[in-house]
Amino acid sequence: MQVSKILEILIALGLFYFLFSTLVSLLFEWYSHKTQKRGRFLYETIFKLLNDPVNKSYGASLYSHFSIDQLKKNRDSYPQYISSEMFANALIDIIGSQSEITQFTNVFQSNDSKNLIKVEMEEFRFQDPYERFQKGLDAMEYSPFKSYLRGFFEKTENYSDLKNAISKWFDDYMERVSGWYKIRTKRSIFIISLLVCFALNVDSITLIKKLNTDDKYRKDLVLLAEKKVLENKFNDQKIDSVDLAKNLNSIKSIINEIEDNSLPIGYQDDFKELNKKNHYIMWFVGILISAFALSFGAPFWFEVMVKAINIRRAGIKPS
Amino acid sequence: MNDIYNIHSHIFTGKCAPKDFLQVGAKLGDGASSFLKWLILTRPVSWIIVKLGNLIPKRILQFLKIGVMASQEEVFLDLKGAYDNSQYSGIKIVALTIDMDYMSDPDKKPEKDFNSQIQDVYKLKKTYPNILFPFYGVDPRNPDIKNLQNLKRALESKTFAGIKLYPPNGFFPFDIRLDSLYKYAEENNIPIMTHCTRGGSYYIGKNVWSVIPDNPTSLNPTHPLMPIITARIAAYKNASDKSFRENARACNLFTHPENYIPVLDKYPNLKLCIAHLGGDIEILGLKNPDAKSAKLFQTAKDIEGNTKSWYDIIKQDILIEKYPNTFTDISYSLCDENCMKQLSSDLINNLIDQKRVLFGTDYFMVAKENAELKVVAVGENNLKVYFPDLMSKNNQSYLF
Numbered sequence: 001m002q003v004s005k006i007l008e009i010l011i012a013l014g015l016f017y018f019l020f021s022t023l024v025s026l027l028f029e030w031y032s033h034k035t036q037k038r039g040r041f042l043y044e045t046i047f048k049l050l051n052d053p054v055n056k057s058y059g060a061s062l063y064s065h066f067s068i069d070q071l072k073k074n075r076d077s078y079p080q081y082i083s084s085e086m087f088a089n090a091l092i093d094i095i096g097s098q099s100e101i102t103q104f105t106n107v108f109q110s111n112d113s114k115n116l117i118k119v120e121m122e123e124f125r126f127q128d129p130y131e132r133f134q135k136g137l138d139a140m141e142y143s144p145f146k147s148y149l150r151g152f153f154e155k156t157e158n159y160s161d162l163k164n165a166i167s168k169w170f171d172d173y174m175e176r177v178s179g180w181y182k183i184r185t186k187r188s189i190f191i192i193s194l195l196v197c198f199a200l201n202v203d204s205i206t207l208i209k210k211l212n213t214d215d216k217y218r219k220d221l222v223l224l225a226e227k228k229v230l231e232n233k234f235n236d237q238k239i240d241s242v243d244l245a246k247n248l249n250s251i252k253s254i255i256n257e258i259e260d261n262s263l264p265i266g267y268q269d270d271f272k273e274l275n276k277k278n279h280y281i282m283w284f285v286g287i288l289i290s291a292f293a294l295s296f297g298a299p300f301w302f303e304v305m306v307k308a309i310n311i312r313r314a315g316i317k318p319s
Numbered sequence: 320m321n322d323i324y325n326i327h328s329h330i331f332t333g334k335c336a337p338k339d340f341l342q343v344g345a346k347l348g349d350g351a352s353s354f355l356k357w358l359i360l361t362r363p364v365s366w367i368i369v370k371l372g373n374l375i376p377k378r379i380l381q382f383l384k385i386g387v388m389a390s391q392e393e394v395f396l397d398l399k400g401a402y403d404n405s406q407y408s409g410i411k412i413v414a415l416t417i418d419m420d421y422m423s424d425p426d427k428k429p430e431k432d433f434n435s436q437i438q439d440v441y442k443l444k445k446t447y448p449n450i451l452f453p454f455y456g457v458d459p460r461n462p463d464i465k466n467l468q469n470l471k472r473a474l475e476s477k478t479f480a481g482i483k484l485y486p487p488n489g490f491f492p493f494d495i496r497l498d499s500l501y502k503y504a505e506e507n508n509i510p511i512m513t514h515c516t517r518g519g520s521y522y523i524g525k526n527v528w529s530v531i532p533d534n535p536t537s538l539n540p541t542h543p544l545m546p547i548i549t550a551r552i553a554a555y556k557n558a559s560d561k562s563f564r565e566n567a568r569a570c571n572l573f574t575h576p577e578n579y580i581p582v583l584d585k586y587p588n589l590k591l592c593i594a595h596l597g598g599d600i601e602i603l604g605l606k607n608p609d610a611k612s613a614k615l616f617q618t619a620k621d622i623e624g625n626t627k628s629w630y631d632i633i634k635q636d637i638l639i640e641k642y643p644n645t646f647t648d649i650s651y652s653l654c655d656e657n658c659m660k661q662l663s664s665d666l667i668n669n670l671i672d673q674k675r676v677l678f679g680t681d682y683f684m685v686a687k688e689n690a691e692l693k694v695v696a697v698g699e700n701n702l703k704v705y706f707p708d709l710m711s712k713n714n715q716s717y718l719f
Contacts, residue, residue: 101476
């Protein structure tokens with residue numbers, strides 16, 4: 001087989017996988033939004049970070065803190081994102097609040113010592129937040145978490161430094177959390193890819209066969225891919241995880257692109273023939289290959305497509 | 320009506336309970352119940368429960384609707400809201416916290432541990448100082464109880480108005496680790512509320528007998544009742560009816576009202592409320608229209624070697640002159656009209672000291688039976704002239 005033909009097949013496949021990966025990404029973002037996957041994961045990881053079995057679950061306290069609670073869209077949602085500054089402010093306040101003493105006094109009716117008229121409240125708290133944090137730490141039992149927080153206090157000299165140190169600690173942790181999230185989402189993306197491939201009968205083996213045998217079809221797809229790359233149109237593809245209507249429009253436009261070029265997808269007459277021939281195993285393998293390929297994500301297939309186009313162009317003699 | 324109290328309510332959420340909490344009531348394995356609790360607390364399912372809870376007044380849905388609420392404040396406001404437009408508006412609410420960190424195996428600990436539950440209540444008390452009177456939950460297995468530091472801070476600042484014990488979660492009320500707590504409570508006139516019914520939640524760890532020693536340590540080891548209590552443990556362990564060896568019933572060993580007598584003999588002035596009048600099974604005994612409950616009463620009575628019902632033990636052996644600060648409350652039992660009729664008859668015939676009976680509903684546990692105001696109405700309709708004192712004077716004298 002000629003090298004140029006292999007490159008053309010690669011470009012066409014890249015385009016094909018890119019379009020469907022975008023569809024998978026749209027569905028995944030919508031699913032993540034609806035199930036609060038990201039917010040829930042953030043909650044679990046912050047919960048783990050602030051877990052202190054000796055004192056208390058500071059993760060639960062953080063999410064009950066007024067500033068974080070206000071980030072919730074509704075009563076049972078989880079914030080999708082917490083800035084490091086907000087995290088640091090809330091944590092310093094929670095630790096500091098352990099030094100607070102609130103004294104209540106029951107005021108009874110003068111002629112009836114049991115008849116309560118009102119309850120008076122008096123708060124005793126340190127006004128300097130840095131000192132308040134220190135006193136809050138003093139009120140904690142020894143634990144690895146307390147020891148870690150004490151380290152922040154000992155290495156800083158004022159509230160601003162303390163806040164910066166805790167913010168940096170949170171940012172570093174969040175970098176790792178992003179990695180964990182990517183690993184966790186891979187499985188979900190593969191399942192969605194598999195569902196898309198089954199629903200639309202995206203069979204890689206059939207496609208490769210068609211690209212290999214139908215020269216006109218292959219060249220049309222390559223032209224389309226080159227045009228799109230030149231226009232840089234794909235990079236403008238935005239995913240809106242909130243608005244389902246927008247997502248559906250995006251999905252529709254991608255399907256139109258596919259239909260315009262009559263890609264071999266869907267359950268049509270030739271699929272019935274496939275059934276007759278009992279080629280189920282090959283069909284299933286084709287679906288699995290497609291699902292696996294789609295789970296790599298749209299950016300990956302875009303890169304593959306661009307690189308293959310550049311190599312192909314480099315090989316053509318200038319006129 | 321002025322200065323009235325609901326002396327027995329709960330405002331904790333599902334997150335404060337162990338992961339396998341749904342084993343209580345539903346006979347599921349711990350894996351299945353953990354999964355079910357996770358499922359109920361997931362957003363789509365809790366959303367459906369809330370929506371259905373608003374549309375269908377099915378009792379269990381109402382209970383689950385409260386259980387899936389996001390915060391203790393939300394639960395508290397739901398209870399407050401139930402009274403706001405009624406003749407009981409302005410009622411003061413005693414919210415009983417429960418330490419549930421030890422009611423299951425360590426790997427099933429609640430998402431929101433006890434200290435976080437308490438921290439939220441601290442904030443709530445600051446927001447609603449005039450209507451919220453929380454009680455501090457105590458479990459002797461919590462190492463905090465050794466020096467009582469956190470408890471004293473909570474009570475002496477008057478943030479918390481009393482102490483809550485929940486023995487069926489896995490400890491005996493006469494546990495030696497509670498000795499200093501009772502001493503402190505008696506010296507400082509601090510009210511203690513304790514659970515006493517065959518129902519309710521219980522220790523749900525895999526091996527219930529790991530928390531029931533054959534010969535438990537007691538703060539009053541030479542008390543004449545201790546050998547009887549030890550014999551009762553052996554009787555449960557060897558019961559021919561295997562259900563008495565399992566968690567739900569074995570935990571009745573912790574709840575038995577006689578367990579408080581060694582405590583009261585050591586601390587006779589202790590302000591102690593044995594809640595629920597002992598529960599419907601023990602109030603109605605063999606007269607219970609529900610044949611299963613009547614049979615359970617008889618079987619349990621035989622195994623425990625009781626000469627009288629728990630209700631009678633409370634009336635005749637605990638609410639007596641010897642212990643001047645003992646009380647009972649009508650919470651949960653008030654939703655059963657037959658129980659209220661029995662209590663009314665005993666009040667009329669002076670078989671129970673009317674000054675020692677308190678009003679409470681056991682919100683939100685009682686949501687499984689009926690709406691808050693409806694259960695209050697059952698109590699009021701049956702106890703008639705006694706009812707206002709239960710809500711006001713009696714609750715005041717217990718609380719302050």
